[in-house]
Structure formats: structure tokens, C-alpha cells
Amino acid sequence: MLAELVSRLQRSLSIQHKQDIQAIAKNMGSQWTKEQIYLGDDCAAIPDGDGFLLLAAEGMLPSLVETDPWFAGWCAVMVNVSDIYAMGGYPIAVVDTIWSHSSELFQALVAGMQAAAQAYQVPIVGGHTNGRSDYHALSVAILGRAKKLITSFDALPNDVLLIAADFRGQCHPDYPFWNAATHTSPEQLRQTLAILPQLAEAGLCNAGKDISNAGIIGTLLMLIETSGCGAILDLDRLPCPPEMTLERWLNSFPSYGFLLSVRPEFVNEIQSRFHQQDLVCEAIGTFQNTSELTLQYRGESSLFWDFNQQALTGFTRQHSQKA
Secondary structure (H helix, E strand, C coil), X not given: CHHHHHHHHHCCHHHHHHHCCHHHHHHHCCCCCCCCCCCCCCCEEEEECCEEEEEEEEECCHHHHHHCHHHHHHHHHHHHHHHHHHXXXXXXXXXXXXXXXXXXXXXXXXXXXXXXXXXXXXXXXXXXXECXXXXXXXXXXXXXXXXXXXXXXXXXXXXXXXXXXXXXXEECCCCCXXXXXXXXXXXXXXXXXXXXXXXXXXXXXXXXXXXXXXXXXXXXXXXXXXXXXXXXXXXXXXXXXCCCCHHHHHHCEECCEEEEEECHHHHHHHHHHHHCCCCEEEEEEEEECCCEEEEEECCEXXXXXXXXXXXXXXXXXXXXXXX
């Protein structure tokens, strides 16, 4: 059973999309920058005074833009906000780029972005608009700031792997998305996200990432690739929304979901902070001094990925070298 699950997950489109990043990684490692900036994290963390400016961007799936433009607009802001908080920061402002030839679709995109910007209290301060395009496209970039960082480069062997998620949501009917955002109060959205910079400033978290469209497996792969270590993921310990099968949950993109690498002595403190906000936070594995991701399930164990054999994104500690 586990071998079949592993085979299907390895062939998933989300994993293939992350492998496409290798083309960028091969050309960015030699770039010179004035500041020392790690490449391959959720945001570019630019040293600034006693902290860091955080810069990120996301493009929306064209099919989502065309079939559910309001939700695409909301998600464009939401995913960028999540990237900022995932690295221990607070968002400052966003800009957007819209290409369309439909006034109705354009208005729905803008309405979705405005609703999310208001909910997360992040102003939209500019961008670019093309209303005479042959196609529909949306991307959003964000600026934030952090006092201390949660990076993707500092997971250590023997760290505990935690997942934090909000199960108070529902599946999107057409996409692998767990929506615990659009029907949640803005105050609750901001309070739950604020846990991440609080952990960073308290020095409780070694490393982490928000769970992206690569799902739990793909996000964990990116985290261990950049940190230069391995991990064991125990699927028996992985909490799953009751509406979902395990396989669908592993492939899903939650509106609120994070993987964290923490020292064993900090696990209870971190879990308490999430549980106080009625969030799920469970230990689901450990980080290892290997180059492999191994899955365990119902008494079986299976190698999922070996970075000695193949890269995922191509961004590693050795590649980055604080370019």
C-alpha cells in the first residue's frame, strides 16, 4: 500500500512543477548582489537595519483566474501574506499585475484582492494593468519586514518536524485547496498568522516553510533540500481533515499550513501557542543526518526521495552561498 502511494505522489504535477525551478537555480547562483541574500527561500530576506526586508511574488494558475476570478484574487494576496509570516515577518504592502480583456473578470479579480487586502490589513499600493490582453493572468508581489527570521536553511538533524494547520475550513470543489480563510474573521486570520513571527522573535523555531501548492510532501522536500539534511515523515501521526483522504491531504494547498523544524525541548511550548488559537499542531517526524526523505505508514517504510540521486528545485545550502 505504501509503495503505491509513494509512486503516485512522486508522479504528482505539484512535484514536477517544483523541479521546473532547477532551470532558474542553475542561472541564479552566480548572480552578484550588494547584500548577502540566501536564494531559494519563501521570500528574499534583505538585511535592513536591525532586521530584514522581505520580498516575494506569486503568479496564479491561469485556469483558476479564468474559472474563479474572485477566489484567484483573494488567493493572490493570501499566498503572499503567508510567505511573509512563514519567514517570521509582518506584511507591509502588495502590488499586482493584471492582464485581461474581460471587464467582468477584471472586476472580480480586483474585488477578490481588495477583500483579502482588507482582511489581512495589507494595502494594495500599485502595480500594472493591461485591459486589452489576449489572455488572462494575475500576479502579486509583496513587501514585508522581520526582526528575526524563520528560514528554510536551518533545519538540523534530530529536530522535530511539526505541522501546524487550521482545520476549520472546507475543500475547494475544483482544486486541491483547503480553504480556512475566506469565511474566517479577519481578526482570527491575523492572530493565527502572528504566531509565526512570535516564534521567530522568541528563538523557538530553527526553520520552516508554509505548505505551498507542492503539498506537504513537496514542501518538506524543499525544506530538507535547502537545509542539506533528510527527514522521516510518519504518515500515521499526520493529522488530516475528516473531509479528506490522506492522499488528497498530502497533495493539498492549505490556506493556513506550516511545516516547522524545532528542537525537542521547544515542542510543547510551540504546540501550546497554536493550540491556544484552536489550531492543529502535531509532531509528524524527525529530521535526519541523511540526504533522503523516508515515509512510514502502517508498519511499512519507503524511500521517497534521495537528493544524492536527484534534485528538486536545485536550491541548496551549497548552491546559495549567500549569493
